[in-house]
Amino acid sequence: MDKNKLVFSGVQPTGNLHLGNYLGALKNFVTLQKQTKCIYCVVDLHAITVFQDPNELKNNILETTAGFLATGLDSKKSIIFNQSSVSGHAELAWIFNCIARVGWLNRMTQFKDKAGKDKEKASVGLYIYPNLMAADILLYKATHVPVGADQKQHLELCRDIAQKFNTDFKKNIFPIPEPLIQKNISRVMSLRDGTKKMSKSDESGYSRIDLKDSADDIIKKIKKAKSDSSFIPDNLKDLEKKPEALNLISIYSDLLEISLEQVINEVKGKDYSYLKNKLSEVLIEIICPIGKEIKNLLEDKNYLEKVLKEGTEKARILAVDNLKEVRNVVGFI
Numbered sequence: 001m002d003k004n005k006l007v008f009s010g011v012q013p014t015g016n017l018h019l020g021n022y023l024g025a026l027k028n029f030v031t032l033q034k035q036t037k038c039i040y041c042v043v044d045l046h047a048i049t050v051f052q053d054p055n056e057l058k059n060n061i062l063e064t065t066a067g068f069l070a071t072g073l074d075s076k077k078s079i080i081f082n083q084s085s086v087s088g089h090a091e092l093a094w095i096f097n098c099i100a101r102v103g104w105l106n107r108m109t110q111f112k113d114k115a116g117k118d119k120e121k122a123s124v125g126l127y128i129y130p131n132l133m134a135a136d137i138l139l140y141k142a143t144h145v146p147v148g149a150d151q152k153q154h155l156e157l158c159r160d161i162a163q164k165f166n167t168d169f170k171k172n173i174f175p176i177p178e179p180l181i182q183k184n185i186s187r188v189m190s191l192r193d194g195t196k197k198m199s200k201s202d203e204s205g206y207s208r209i210d211l212k213d214s215a216d217d218i219i220k221k222i223k224k225a226k227s228d229s230s231f232i233p234d235n236l237k238d239l240e241k242k243p244e245a246l247n248l249i250s251i252y253s254d255l256l257e258i259s260l261e262q263v264i265n266e267v268k269g270k271d272y273s274y275l276k277n278k279l280s281e282v283l284i285e286i287i288c289p290i291g292k293e294i295k296n297l298l299e300d301k302n303y304l305e306k307v308l309k310e311g312t313e314k315a316r317i318l319a320v321d322n323l324k325e326v327r328n329v330v331g332f333i
């Protein structure tokens with residue numbers, strides 16, 4: 001256990017967790033839990049940057065918590081809580097709103113994607129969302145942040161904020177956190193369009209594998225997944241020209257924890273239905289037990305609320321201490 005390393009990450013409670021969340025983030029959360037102290041947060045303040053139905057939000061907070069536990073996070077080892085229950089996140093985010101520069105936020109590609117054509121109608125919260133994400137991490141002085149590749153730019157902004165704060169106040173208060181991004185499959189793509197990431201917000205359920213999908217759902221979705229009419233190439237270079245096929249092979253390799261080259265060796269020259277059958281089998285073996293456990297856990301909402309409450313108490317202790325130091329450095333009485 002590395003005493004100097006503190007891991008923090010967050011997941012938005014905005015709908016069903018999917019295979020992208022699992023391979024890009026959750027699986028790594030579980031590995032890190034075995035090595036060091038970790039804090040995993042259900043980021044409900046981030047969720048409301050886009051309107052959420054209050055009842056659905058409540059359910060989604062519990063469902064994301066169930067997803068954390070079902071993939072193997074242990075609330076005795078890691079701190080598991082929801083963001084809005086520790087007020088320090090919002091308080092530090094305000095201070096960071098005064099540290100980050102407008103020009104920095106204007107470069108954020110996720111805002112441009114999410115706000116779409118009519119930026120004037122996006123919430124101000126959506127625009128300053130990366131400052132809140134920096135506050136989440138730095139409120140605990142976390143040193144390492146496991147995320148999917150889509151969060152890399154936000155992490156860079158967090159590093160800039162930490163650096164500017166330390167420089168402005170001439171004190172080494174914040175560590176400069178390191179992103180931990182999976183090498184093999186940092187971005188799981190949509191099953192319908194290999195150039196778009198798999199996402200909770202995609203209208204088509206066929207674009208993603210949800211962790212709660214049944215074996216039948218998985219078989220149907222993988223069968224329908226876009227691939228290619230010719231045979232599977234025998235080298236990575238040719239495969240890279242077919243993003244949907246590369247995505248299926250990358251998912252298969254990551255689930256089995258074997259290299260892309262090994263998978264290509266196994267499936268080269270075969271047609272895609274062979275790969276799809278194999279992939280469905282592995283997905284059913286790994287994802288279905290997680291889905292079942294999520295459903296089991298959701299039967300006992302009191303238990304899930306208790307997990308969050310206990311996590312909140314632990315998080316609050318760390319947050320209060322660090323925030324006291326920050327407030328003093330900024331000059332508040």
Ligand code: AMP
Pocket residue numbers: 010011012013020021022023024025026146147148149150151185186187188189197198199200
């Ligand atoms: P979100 O659901 O957007 O809060 O994402 C939670 C975590 O899952 C973040 O670390 C994301 O980077 C990661 N993630 C979400 N979608 C994908 C994807 N399609 N591929 C890889 N990682 C993802």
Ligand code: TRP
Pocket residue numbers: 008009010011012043046132133136137145146147151154
């Ligand atoms: N922005 C992240 C996402 O959309 C979620 C998030 C919020 C997060 N705060 C964080 C991730 C802090 C890592 C660390 O996926």
